[in-house]
Amino acid sequence: MSRITTRPDFIGAISAGGIVHFYGASAAEIDRGAFAIVRVLRSFRFAPHSTILTVSTIPEIVQYGAFERAIQMLGMLGINADDSPFDAGRVESISRQFEPPAICGVSAATIDGLRALGHDPAQCFAGRTVWARPNAYKSVLELDRVDARQVVSIGPALALECAEGSLHYDSREWSIHAVNGTLRISSRHERSEPLVDFDTLIDGEVIVRPCRCGAKDGAIRIA
Numbered sequence: 001m002s003r004i005t006t007r008p009d010f011i012g013a014i015s016a017g018g019i020v021h022f023y024g025a026s027a028a029e030i031d032r033g034a035f036a037i038v039r040v041l042r043s044f045r046f047a048p049h050s051t052i053l054t055v056s057t058i059p060e061i062v063q064y065g066a067f068e069r070a071i072q073m074l075g076m077l078g079i080n081a082d083d084s085p086f087d088a089g090r091v092e093s094i095s096r097q098f099e100p101p102a103i104c105g106v107s108a109a110t111i112d113g114l115r116a117l118g119h120d121p122a123q124c125f126a127g128r129t130v131w132a133r134p135n136a137y138k139s140v141l142e143l144d145r146v147d148a149r150q151v152v153s154i155g156p157a158l159a160l161e162c163a164e165g166s167l168h169y170d171s172r173e174w175s176i177h178a179v180n181g182t183l184r185i186s187s188r189h190e191r192s193e194p195l196v197d198f199d200t201l202i203d204g205e206v207i208v209r210p211c212r213c214g215a216k217d218g219a220i221r222i223a
Contacts (some may be wrong), residue, residue, distance in 0.1 A: 008192040012062030014155045017201040019148030023156055024193045025062045025117040032189075033066030033158070036170035036217050038073055043163035044102070044129060051077045051098040055091060055105035055136075057084075065105055072197040088113025095124045102129040104151055106193040108136045122146065131160060133223060152222055155185045155200050159220055178205050183220065 008024025015021070035179035046052070052071045057065040060083075071078040079098060081090040088110050094100065103125065114121050122143040132140040141148040149161040154176060159169040169176060175186045183202045187194045203223035211219060 003019030006192045010061045010065070012065075012156070013059035014062065014153070014198075015143055016093070016155070016199060020059075023062055025156065026043065026192050029191055031067040031069055033170055034069035035174060036168065036172065036215075037067050037070035037158070037160060039215040039217060040160045040162045040168050040213070041074055045100050045163075046074075046076060050073045051079055051094075051100045051104075053079050053081060053091065053094050053098070053100045053105070055081050055083050055110055057082060059180065060105075060153070062156045063153045063162070064105060066158060067160070083107050083109060084107045085116060088119070089117050090137070092117070092119045092124050095128070100128065100130070104131040104135065106136050107131055107133045107141060108139070111125055111136055127216075141169055146147075150222070152202070152220075154183060154202065155195065155198050157185060162211060162213040162215060163214040166191055166207065166215075166219040167212065167218045167221065168215055168219050171199070176206055176218065176220060181205070181223065198222040 009027045010025050012023050013020050014023045054064055054068055067076045082086045089143050091110055097216055111121050125143055126145045129147040129149055130140050131149045137150055150167050152159040157174045159167050161167045175188050176183055181203055183200045183204045184197050185194050204220050207219040207221055
């Protein structure tokens with residue numbers, strides 16, 4: 001793991017192989033991470049002042065805080081729900097009342113919670129871009145009239161799929177490489193808690209070809 005070098009503003013978490021580690025980050029680091037998310041969001045051409053729903057947990061401030069900051073930078077409105085089956089009713093309510101063009105962070109827990117409450121995920125997500133976590137992506141991909149996209153936490157980094165189908169990460173902030181098919185991540189700039197070759201235990205590979213969306217950030221493919 002890493003060693004804290006400056007006092008963090010937030011204490012979040014990163015996980016690898018089901019083991020969760022506390023991880024500190026500063027507000028400046030989250031703000032820096034937002035610029036890469038902005039580049040991905042622009043590829044979708046969401047209307048200004050749109051409401052975007054983020055489904056996450058408090059410890060995921062390190063990853064999803066940058067996404068929420070990017071929404072603000074683009075002049076859109078952010079709204080939140082917990083990544084929990086118990087808050088799936090809020091996801092449905094927000095989808096129905098605010099009509100967000102996009103939802104980010106949908107997990108298997110969200111889908112299970114919707115169904116347990118008698119809501120049809122296909123109806124809830126219809127006509128929207130839905131960034132789904134690895135444990136829910138296949139289920140969302142099978143829904144009619146849903147633009148299914150991937151979102152993956154790579155340690156403290158957030159990889160987000162663009163409109164052209166590339167799963168981008170902030171390669172200005174992070175260095176990611178694969179060792180024996182497993183992704184490892186290192187920080188490239190000064191951070192409250194730097195990482196050096198952190199093994200995410202995520203099977204995948206780094207993609208080096210340029211993306212048609214125009215973003216020059218790196219991309220990965222998850223196995």
